[in-house]
Amino acid sequence: MIPSLASSRRWGLALLLASYVAVWSCTASSDLLQLLSRAHFDFTLNMYGTLANVTDDRQQNLLISPYSVFSLLSMLFLGAGSESLSSAQLRAVLRFHNISYASVQRAFKEVTQVLDNPYYYRHFQEDADLLLTNGVTPADVYARALDEFYRRSVNYLNLGAPSAQEDLATWLMSAAGSGSGSDSGSGPDSPVGSGVRQLPDLEAALADNPVLLLVSRAHFHGSWMHPFDPARTFSKGLFFSKPSQRLTMIPSLASSRRWGLALLLASYVAVWSCTASSDLLQLLSRAHFDFTLNMYGTLANVTDDRQQNLLISPYSVFSLLSMLFLGAGSESLSSAQLRAVLRFHNISYASVQRAFKEVTQVLDNPYYYRHFQEDADLLLTNGVTPADVYARALDEFYRRSVNYLNLGAPSAQEDLATWLMSAAGSGSGSDSGSGPDSPVGSGVRQLPDLEAALADNPVLLLVSRAHFHGSWMHPFDPARTFSKGLFFSKPSQRMEVPMMTSRMLVPLGYNSDMEARVLELPLSTRRISVFLLLPDDMEHGLARLEANLTMDNLRTLLATLKEVIVNVKLPRFRMEGSGDLRRVLRTQGLTDVFDPVSSDLTGIDPQGRVHPGPLLYAASLVLDETGDSGDTSGSQQMAPSEDTRISDKYFEVDHPFLFLVWDYHSAMVLLMGRVVHPEPLF
Structure with missing residues (x-):
């Protein structure tokens, strides 16, 4: 009986990049938080x-938790009939004028x-409880929704018990429940109400044998950023309740720091709207996208063979280098070079880490583990252990831990190969720990030169691993896949590859200056999309497109995306990429970090024994009809009709192209590459 939380909101990368990749700034969840914050403050x-106004004695103290009461009434709104007067009145009181139920x-x-x-x-303990009486139990779907959205559960009070009033009093004074900041369950032993001594009239509250009691409890005891000095507290300060009535013996706290609410109210208390963490994610997203294009451009240029495939996870490499930045000496050349390469020009050290914590929280969702598995590892050798x-900090901001490789073991190279091919670690979307039995690298078979990587007995290895196998929002029908499609690596060089075909409504764009088209193929729920960039010129178009792949040019191309009916032909293939990125990063100016003499990672090891060796990466990608499952029931392929066939667009991927895999929620490029020789999946 709970309405399905479905949304018709659709996202496009063009709009995203038009604001310079500021995904989280004033979009997605921050929009919802802004609307809820406005409603909440108006309600408050x-x-x-x-x-x-209704309090008889204007001279009495008043204290209430608007958040707790707001939560209680919103929980009622969750369970109110969708078209009922109860729902309409709750919406009006809660000020939900411009925000949908979902x-x-x-x-x-x-x-x-x-x-x-x-x-x-540690500062504020709160609980908002629904107490059912007389044996009534809530609908299972409501109980699940209450846990999903509020992390609350319905509790029970036996009104028939002689101790009912006493039980309720105990509940109000001491129970915690599952409210904010508490991991404990509801019960009289938890500390929420530890400061509560004044109770409402419980006898009157229970007089009519209510079926449902709404209980709000809160206690605040904060710890100041700038503590008052007890030695300066005056034990006989004066407080005037009225000009003629003063209370003595009220200790007065002395401090030079003064706070004003005016600035807070000037922005309508929309704390989460376009400030705080969303600003950080915006800055991190800009830096990440700039880093991605620069790293890919350098990788393409230093690669000897322009006719080979390229595949890398910019997010994973960005994470690795940011973890080094976390441990670099604050005033060192290593830190300065990392900041320059990572494009952290307008974002502080602390803000980088806080923003990464939010990205990690976004990607720590089971959705990603079904489509994209990634891990970025720091492997220490020779018995060195990191500073505690x-x-x-690594665990707090990145949900990672330092791992170890025994270079003295005869199986060191084999162990590293196993790690690269199959280990998962604590990366995005995975709850499993690091180890060779977890599935991140399950699609990786092509490895970098491990013998060369271990030749100099590096103290620290940087390892990036990623695998992508997505499930389309509009799956291709395997029955329509042509087993002998043609793909031209060069105009004079062709290969047979299974060619998936479909007719679907998706965003398509074209820019004549770049001489390239772009197609967006969203995955299920549209959190992730694959963007295919197809040059017009079969022979020289790819090199020209890579040479002109700047932020402005890409933004211009993506701004042309419009949703139209497209006949799509796409190879069914897999690909891999691997290598050592030191040459790429040194070309970009990251030289000091890789220098055993001058590298400063004293945040990792105060004794200065740690400097990175190779930065190894291995990535794999599979594009097939449906991704992870064989179900094509969700396909939105459309049969052509006489009325629409003439206006149909065509996007046939039969020659080399670029692609990127973009996550809307974290604003990160998960994978990027070029396809010159797709490995057919027969």
Whole structure:
């Protein structure tokens, strides 16, 4: 009976890049949080004003948790009949004028995730409870939704028990539940209400044997950023309740720091809208995309054979280098060069780490593990262990840990090969630990030169591994795949490859200056999309496209995307890429980090024994009809009709092309490459 949370909102990368890849700034979830924040603050002022007006004694204290009450009523809104007067009145009181039912719940889920941090439990403990009585149990779908969006559960109170009033009093004074900042379950032993001594009239509350009680409890005891000095507290300060009535013996806290609410209110308390973390993600996304194009361009230029395939995970390499940046000496040349290569021009050291923590949280979703498995590893050798503070920071911001490789073992090279081909680690979308039994590299068979990589007995190995096998939003029909399609690596060189065909409604664009077309093929739920960049010229178009692949040119090309009916022909293939990126990174100016003498990674090892050796990468990609599953029931292929056939567009991938795999939610390029010789999947 809970309406399905479906949205018709559709995303396009052109709009994203038009704002310089500022995905999280004022879009996606931050929009929902902004709308919920506005509604909440409007509700707060109205509720407080009404409470102040209906209170008989204007001289009494008032204290309430607007967030807790707002949560309670929103939980009622979750369970209200969609067209009922109850739902309409709750919407009006909660100020949900411009936010849909589904968006309310999704925004609350994000609020709950934010507040589910031990920080809040140290300062603010809160719980909002629905207490059912008389043996009534909630519908299972409501209980699941309550847990999904609010991390709450319905609790029970036995009104028939002689101790019912006492039980409720205990609940109010001491129970915690599963509210913000607490990992503990509901019960009288948890500390939420530890500061509560004043209770409402419980006898009156239970007089009518209510079926459902709504209970809000909160306690605040903060720890100041700038603590007051107890030695400066004056034990006999004065506080005037009225001009003629003063209370003595109220300790007065002295401090030179003063805070104002004016600035907060000037932005309508839209704290999450376009500030705080969304700004950080915007800055990180810009840096990442700039880094991606520069790294790919350099990789393409230093590759001896322009006719070979290229495949790499920019996100994974970006993560690895950012982990080095985390451990670089703050004023060192190593840190400065890492900042330049990573394009961290306008983002502070601390902001980089906080932004990466949010990216990691986004990618730590089972959705990604079904489509894209990735790991970025720091492998220490020769018995060196990282500083404890670095290990903790690595776990906090990247959800990674330092791993170890015994170079003295006869199987060292074999162990590294196994690691590259099959280990998963704690990367995006995976809850499993690092090790050769986990599936990240399951598609990797092509390895870099491991003998050369280990020749100099490196103290630190950087290892990037990624595998992509997506499930299309509009799957291709295997029955329509032509087994003997043609792909021209050169005008005079052709190969047979299975050619998938479909007719679908997808974004298509073209730019005459770049002489290239672009097609977006979204994966299921459209969190990830594959963008295919196909040059007009079969022989020289790919080299020209790579040479002109700048941020501005790509933004111009993607800005032409429009949703039309397209007849798509795409090879069914797999590809791999691997190598050592040191040459690429040195070409970009990252020289000091790889110098055993001058490298400064004293944040990792204060004794200065750590410097990176090779940065090894291995990536694989599979594009087939459906991706992970064989189900094509979700296909939206359309049979041509006489009315539409003339206006159909065509996108036939029969010669070399570029592609990138983009994640909308993290604003990261998961994979990027060029396809010159697709390996057929027969």
